[in-house]
Amino acid sequence: MRETMAEIGAGLLTLAGIIAATFYPFVYEAKSVEKRLPPGAQVITLTGVAATGTWTEENVDGGNYWYRHFAPARPVLRVGQPTLLRLKSADVNHSFYCPGLAVGPLEVHPGHVLDVLITPIREGVFEFYCTTICGDPHFGMRGQMLVLREGSPIPAAEPAKADKFWQESPPPPGQSHVARGAWLFHRNGCFTCHGVKGKGGVPNWNYIKDTIPPLSTLAERMLIPDKEGADAIVGAMERAADLKTLSSDPPFARFNAFLAQYQSVKDVIRKGNPPGKKDPKGLPPPLEMLPFGMRLSDRDIDDLIAYLLTLEPWEGGDK
C-alpha cells in the first residue's frame, strides 16, 4: 500500500512538474508584464528581424524565426492612452528610433527586451526606423506608427511592397557601368532614402532641408552644363577611361571644377555626411548618409555616379 501510494505520488509529481515547467513560464510572463502596466494601458511588442529588415508586431520566437516571413509592423496607438512599447531583437543589434514620438534612438540588443512607456498627446502618422546598420536589408527597416483619437477607425493599410532589394542578383559581367550603377543603387537600398531613380523627397525628421535632396539633379550640381557634357562623361566612364585624361580636350567649360566636384561626391559616398539639424536643440534626423567606403569599392562608386549622371532630366531632353 505504501509503495503504491509512493508510486502514485511520484507519478503526480512528475505530471505536475512537467505541466508547471511547460506552462508556468507563460503565466509568469503575463503577470510580470501586467505588473508594469498602468491602468488602461496597452502593450505593443516590436521585434527587429535583420534577415528581412523588418520591425514586426508578430511573435518571433525560436520556433518560427527560421522559416516565417514576418509582416512589417503598423502599430496603432491612441491619444492619451499609455502604451508599453516592448522592443526586442530576434538576431543582431538594432536601434529603434521614432523621433515624432520622441522615442530613441534606443539600442535594442538581441535576446534583451527594452520596455518604453509612452503616452501620445497628438494624433498623426509617425515614422520609426532602425538606425544601426543591421545587415543588407537595414535600409528598408522602417515603419509607421498611427496615433489616433479614441474611437477613430483604423484606416486601411496600403498593401506592403515586397521589395527584397538585398536579394537582387548582380548584373551579368560585361554589362555597362551605368547598368551596374543602377543595380548597386537598388541593391544597397540607396533608393530607400534618395527615392526611386534618385528623385528624393523622402521626409527626414528635423533635417535642415526637411526632405532628402534628389540625386537626379546631381549632374547639374556637379557643374555639368548640358546633356552632351553628361554623355561625354558617362561615355568616358563606360570606356573605363580616367576622367583626368579629358582635361587636355575638356568636353565642357569648368571641367576642372567638375573633377573637384566628382571627387567630393566620391568622398561623401565613401565617408558619409551627417545631416544638418533644422532645430539645433532637437532630436537628430533619423536618416543619415552613412559611410559606404567599407561596402563599396572605388569602381562601385564610379559606377554609381555614372548611373546618377544619367538621371538628370535635361531641359528639352528625355525625362
Next chain:
Amino acid sequence: MSPSGNIPQPLTEPAPGSAAPPPAPVDKPWRIDLLRALPPLKWLVKRRWFQFAVVLPNLLFFMLFLTTGVFGTPVGSRNILIVFVWIFWWFLLISAMVPLASRVWCTMCPFPFFGEWIQRGALIRSRGVDPKKAKEGPGVVVGRNRYFGLNWRWPKALSNLWVQNIGFLFLCTFSAHFLTRPLVSVIVLGGLILVATVLHLLYRQRAFCNYVCPVSGFLSLYSMTSVVEVRSKEADTCAKCKDKGCLAGGEKGWGCPWFMYPSKMERNNYCGLCMECVKTCPYDNMTVNLRPFCSDTKIKGLDEAWKAFIMVTLALVYSVLYLGPWGFLKDWANVFEKGNWAGFFAYVAGLWVSALVLFPAIYFLPVWAGWRWSRQKPPTIVILGQAPVNPPLKETFLRFVYPLVPFGMMAWVSFSLPLILVNGSYIPMVLSDPFGWGWDLFGTAHLAWSPVVPHWTPYVQVFLLLQGLYFALKQGYRHSVAMYGARNRALKAFAPVAVLLTVIEIAFLVLYVG
C-alpha cells in the same frame, strides 16, 4: 512463460561479432570502496527512489529547455536551451562527469524516462514476480521482473556501437545548426526522447541507451577512463550466488537494464550507474569503487575502435571549424543559413571519409608497420598453451587503438574549454532570463559578456593535450609490453603509433596555440 527460461542474456564480453578478448595488461591498481567509505552514499543509492530523485529535476529542466527552444528568443546566446545544453552541459559532461563519475549522466538522463516509465509501469518500485505466479497479471516477465511493451530482443547484428557511431556522426554533421538554432536543438533532443520511448515499447529494457543513443556511444568509450566504477566486491561471492538478482531482478530491484552481468563486469563501457545491482544483490556484494584514471584498458571490437576514430576526427574537425580562422568552412557547415550546398557536400564528404576511412587507414599503417617490424620467426616447436610469438594483427590493432581513448578525451576537454571560458558568462544571464523575454529572476540578466581568463586558455589547453598524450603513450606502451613481453620488441611495435599520436598532438597544438 517460465521466468527462469526468460532470463535476459547478459552482454557478455566480448560484444557479439568481435574478436576473442585480448588479456588486459597486468595491473593491480588500488581501489577504494566508496559505499563503505561513505555510508550516506550507500544509504542513498540503496533507496528505490534514488534514480527517480535524480532524473526528475533533470527532466523538468529539460522540459523547460524544450519550451524555451520553441517559444524563447531565437538568439542562441540568450536562450537557455543553447547555452545550458551545448555550452554548460557539454563541458560538464566531457570534463567532469565522465572522468570523475563515469556514466553518471545515464543515471540522470531524461531521454529514456517516459519509455522506462511505461515499460516498467513504475517510477520507483520494482515489479518483482513470484515465479509461481509468473503467468498471472499483465505484461511480459523477463527474469523476475514484469514489463509492459513487446519486450523483443534487440537484433544481434545491431548489438554493437555501429548505430551509435553513425547516429553521432550524422548529428555532428549538423552541429552548426543545432548549436545555434534553438528549434533544431528541440527537434534533436525531443526526437531522442521520442525514439527512446518508442524503442522502450518495442525492445527490452534500455536497448535505446545501449545501442542507439548517440550520446551513450561516446560515454561508453570515454567512461573507460573514469575514476569511478561499479563492480562486485568479491568474485567468489558472485560465483557461489545462485540467485543472480543483479541480472534477473526481483522484489528489491530491476535486473540490469543494460543487459550486463554486473558481477562479471570488468569495464565501465556499458554500465549506466543506475545502481539496480547494488539494490538487488542479496549479499550486498556490489559497490562503487574509486580507482586510478584510465583503469579500463580494453577495446573489444572494431565498433569501439571506430568510435575512438570518430571522436578524435570530430575533435580535430571541430577545432578547425569552430576555433580556427577559416570562416568559409563554418559557412560550408552552416548550409541552411548560407545555402552553399556544394560547400556543404564537400564538408560532409570530408568529415565522413576522414572519420570512417581516412583516419582509421592512416592509423592502421603505423600499427601494421610496428607489427611487421617487431615480428619474430616463430619457433619450430610450438608448446601448447603458450602465447604465440607474434600477436595477431587484429589484436595489435585493437590494443593500439586504446591510446586514442585518453588522447581523444583530453582533446575534447581542450576543445570544450574555450567554449565555456569564452561563453560561460552567458550562463548567469540565461539563468535570470531563460526565454529572453526580459525577465531578471536573479539580477544577472544584464551582466556584460566577459570571457574568463582568455589569455590563460591556451596554456591550459596545452597542459590537457599533453596529459592526453602522456596517458596515450603510457597505455599504448603497456599494451605493447603485454603483447610482446620483451621491451625491445614492445618499443619497436609501438614506436610508429607513438610517432603518429605525437603528430596528431602537434596538429592540435598548432590549432590551439598557433
